[in-house]
Amino acid sequence: MTSVAQRLEGPSPAAEVAMDMVKRGLVALPLGMMIGALFAGFNGAMSVAYGIALILINLILSALLLGWASRISFAAVASVALGGYVMRLALIFFAVWIVKDMSWVAMLPLGVTLIVTHLGLLVWELRHVSASMAHPGLKPKTPRTSSRPVAAGRR
Numbered sequence: 257m258t259s260v261a262q263r264l265e266g267p268s269p270a271a272e273v274a275m276d277m278v279k280r281g282l283v284a285l286p287l288g289m290m291i292g293a294l295f296a297g298f299n300g301a302m303s304v305a306y307g308i309a310l311i312l313i314n315l316i317l318s319a320l321l322l323g324w325a326s327r328i329s330f331a332a333v334a335s336v337a338l339g340g341y342v343m344r345l346a347l348i349f350f351a352v353w354i355v356k357d358m359s360w361v362a363m364l365p366l367g368v369t370l371i372v373t374h375l376g377l378l379v380w381e382l383r384h385v386s387a388s389m390a391h392p393g394l395k396p397k398t399p400r401t402s403s404r405p406v407a408a409g410r411r
Contacts, residue, residue, distance in 0.1 A: 268326040274319035281312045296362040303362040307369030
């Protein structure tokens with residue numbers, strides 16, 4: 257039985273997942289900017305880029321905080337997960353509030369980007385997360401095998 261005072265030895269699975277989401281967010285950035293430009297021109301593209309940058313910074317902060325807390329205790333991980341979530345939401349609010357009146361900001365694409373990209377990255381990451389205690393965090397990478405079926409009676 258593990259205690260909440262016990263700490264994690266090795267890399268943090270939560271930090272590993274968060275950094276994997278950052279990689280996927282970087283892949284989505286050009287597509288998001290093209291969609292923003294299509295609907296709101298240059299201001300839409302810049303607003304989408306700003307929104308995705310906020311999301312990626314949010315995920316990096318999450319990874320750093322959870323990695324730090326995992327070296328302290330499981331109770332610290334729970335506290336940092338909840339408290340860090342509220343703190344990071346406040347940072348996103350202030351980051352949007354600071355730029356809301358600037359000429360390059362299109363609020364609709366920015367708001368849609370913040371919501372859709374957060375949820376989209378979470379759903380995208382579901383395919384890559386292991387639901388096993390044997391492999392917490394990301395699914396282990398397995399070598400690809402041939403996709404050709406083996407004929408009956410032949411090996």
